[in-house]
Amino acid sequence: MHPEIEQLQRRLERQGYIAERPVATAIQLASVLGRPLLVEGPTGVGKTAIAGAMSSVLGTNLIRLQCYEGIDTSSALYEWNYQKQLLDIRLAEASGSGRADIFSVDYLLKRPLLEAITSPKAPVLLIDEVDRSDEEFEAFLLELLSDWQVSVPELGTLTARQVPYTVLTSNRTRDLADALRRRCLYLWIDYPSFDKELDIVRARVPGAGEAISARIVAFVQMLRRLPLEKAPGVSETLDWVATLLYLDRNRLGPEVIESTLGVLLKHVEDQRRVRSRFLQALLAGLGGFDSGGITRAVEQMEAVLAQS
Amino acid sequence: MSYPGLLEENVMAFARILRSEGMRAGPREVGDALTALRRFGIADRGDFFHALRTLFAGSPAEIERFDHLFDRYFRGGLLEENGRTDLGPDETDRLRATLPRFGLNLVAWSQGSETEGEIRQGSYSPLEVLTESPPPGIPESAQLKLTVRRLARKLSRRRSRRRRISTRGRVPDLRRTVHRSTQRGGELMDLVFRRRRLDRVRLVVLMDVSGSMELHSSFLFQFSHACASQRGLGRVEVFAFSTRLYRLTRALQVRGARGARQALKRVLPRRSTGTRIGACFHDFLDLYAHQLGSQTAVLVLSDGWDTGDLDLLERTLIRLKQSGARLLWLSPLAAAPGYRPTTAGIRVILPHTDRFAPVVDLASLRRFTDRL
Incomplete structure (x- = not known):
């Protein structure tokens, strides 16, 4: 085994994650190439745990996005802080200081994906059970995973400072789009020996x-x-x-x-x-x-x- | 280790083979593979193998295919002193010719038709008709698509988790409300609401392609194609069954009726066989039960002739109904005058269906849709 991969395997083991060799190779490859890793397999074989172990090994944050049916950008990416916006409009009016700039970063509530993109140090981004989301969300992910940038209409484009180490998991409850698969390295984890x-x-x-x-x-x-x-x-x-x-x-x-x-x-x-x-x-x-x-x-x- | 150039060429040649087998081995993957090679070296066959597999194989089925192809190509040990495995284009072609085809049909052909004294009727298969003759009445296909669309809309009954904008409703759309209020100095005058839109139904089509359905094969093809090939229908899965289950969804999504027909040919068995509905449904549930739910409508096109285990059939139907899916049984046979549901198979089936209707062509499908 290549020393880098072997070392990774040992470090994962120290974190309590016993990685079989294909798993260690795939993780190493994903981090070297900077590509997302799509992990599939039966439930309960440690797909999600990979991301946790990776973040401990790399010493960075783990940002997790749990997918569900109907998940949309306002819960995955960002949302404006409406209460604050409304309040500040009123305040600006009352104090007569002119219009408040309510569409600036100060009013933005970061959701996991935006959090991952704007982190100063590349985090591990876990997009869990991506098969539960619908096709619309998948199409959005596709864009994100290839360009690592997000456009907020009121604000402009935000580009990732560091490309996050990304892990997607799927339980194969439905076929993911080919385009999404192609963006990712693929790892199938089976029940262990x-x-x-x-x-x-x-x-x-x-x-x-x-x-x-x-x-x-x-x-x-x-x-x-x-x-x-x-x-x-x-x-x-x-x-x-x-x-x-x-x-x-x-x-x-x-x-x-x-x-x-x-x-x-x-x-x-x-x-x-x-x-x-x-x-x-x-x-x-x-x-x-x-x-x-x-x-x-x-x-x-x-x-x-x-x-x- | 002293042949880096050779190895790279080999990886590229290998990728060409994978590509021709329909796997994702485009320039980008090859580029990544070469980067990985340079980084990890080739000192270890295991690393080399796992790295290429992570890059080139994109599903469990492809992993299986990859393992086989890798073995064939790099057999004999890549790193042995004389283990040169660079092949010329001719040799590559020859190598490919020796590879088995990996459709679902491979298994079927090897074991399907001879098993357990099934009834075999007719000298040619419905699928020959299904895959070779052009559909009679092409303009019908457009109408069929419309009918399927209407059918899907009528079957849909659940509100989606997604919302659309509306002037009335209970949940305000804050983003748009705030946007509008900025035009009025922060005064909240117009409220914009969101309401849940109607969810699309998930269609699962299971069609019987056994010998007894031969007559209706061209309608079956048109119907399944109309279901699988149009956009905006929500999720559609199409399966065929006789003595085993075939997933047709992929094949039917190929553009154009002719292309789909070609693709189907690769998936479906050549010879007609009997029917084991129970066993096929059992396989279907094993693989896809988790996709079924209250928003799923299972359309079965079959005459209900079953030469298999009726107990198993009953059990699987109960399981299917427990998932919350609706079961609509469309029988071409039932369209015949004087039809009575008296065969053993259909008597097991009937109590579990939400609808049982004679559907044999476009007109009868329309009638069925109208009455829903």
Whole structure:
């Protein structure tokens, strides 16, 4: 691995973000080339966390814009401070000092995007869940991400002093426009491998015992192979480890699993399905895990599933 | 490491191949790739690979394609002393000819038609008709577009989160109000309001392209094209299904009916097959359930003949309805005189539909739209 990338990977790790190699390469590339990074993947694999880790590593601010349906420029970019404007018009009138210049920077309320553009030091700009916004907003972003300037009709054009390190995340609830994709580098993050996920648990929940953590990760990895509406993400794994740590359980028996399943599975159908149809197979898998690691665990689980 | 020139040429040649495969490997990406190469060197095949992939692949499907092409091109190890991989243009062409085509159809062709003793009717596919013969009555297509537009408007029923300016309403538009007041010395005389505009409906079209729908294929094509190709309709997704699901949205957005037809050809299977509505809807929900909601109308064009698992069909229909989407079932078969919904498939389907209507051509689609 190139020393720069390796170093980045280590620094991210120190921030508690375990980056697989493609992730580290993509982040390094995005910051070297000054291009936005579009991150996609299933929910709960740490897409948003990338931006947080990046800002700690780079030692700059993190500015976050959460997208939603109907988001518009007044909540993403800027808004005039109307109360102040009206008040100052009246004041100017009362004091007879002529017209107040109510369309100047003093009256501008900065929203995340303008904040990012006007920062003296390049911040990390996180545009979260961009797929939730609509096409109109996407078209606006496109313009912003290519020119890094914004025009405020009353004021003129504001150009970025420093191009922010930009991360866009998407859950693929819809296709983003090709034009937007082309502006960005692309990174797909999948569920981590067993070893990586265990590393993540070690880094994020330091108090948890090694043996129980390994079994938990194995269990979650097996769950992801089952036909469920929504497979648990890494954040669910971490929650589950924390839950069991809190409950002071260091064995993963059927009753512990059943009583805490809600931490992992957020659909009632999924919970029902696991309780009624998959629990035996999962427990058999855990048995296999104790004797032969994750490969054996999956084999055992699939063998039991095939029988039933 | 001593061939920087060679390597750069290789990256450019490789980018040409990616480009011809429809991936984003334009001059800008190539420029970035070369910058990255200079910066990170090529000491490590892994870095090289990940960097190029980040630059050139723009979706999970493209990542898969990229991995394959990268392997083919840089096979044998780029950095081995004699690992020269610069290919001439002829060799590039030849290399490309050996690559598999990556449409959805690849999987279908390899497994689709022979499975599980499905009914196969007719000697040619509806899609041959759908993709090759020109649509009868081209002027109709414009009318069809209008009808689809009207249909979409009638189906829309939710207020958008976005607002438009209006002289009446409850939420004032402060920006414009303040602007106007400046003309009157800060006196708030005219209030400008904003109100929520009507949201556009999201259309999802699922059309049956199995053997039994052969007769109606040209209408199916026209209808789906009218849905997918016009602007101002809001989000539209078009799928075809027979024994498996095909996403047609992309192909149909190609400009012009002829272009769309060509693009469809690449996506759809060649031979006609039976229908497994349940399995196809299940796949559809797996991939797109999160896009469904109260503002979604799912239009299914199918006669409801199902040779698959009816239990599964029922379960998926229930799931679809739970998302809040409306289900409009348009059946060409139902237009036939004396039609009774008696087949097992349609009896499962009917209770879950919001509308069930005979739609077989423009006229019947119009009638359906009028009655909505």
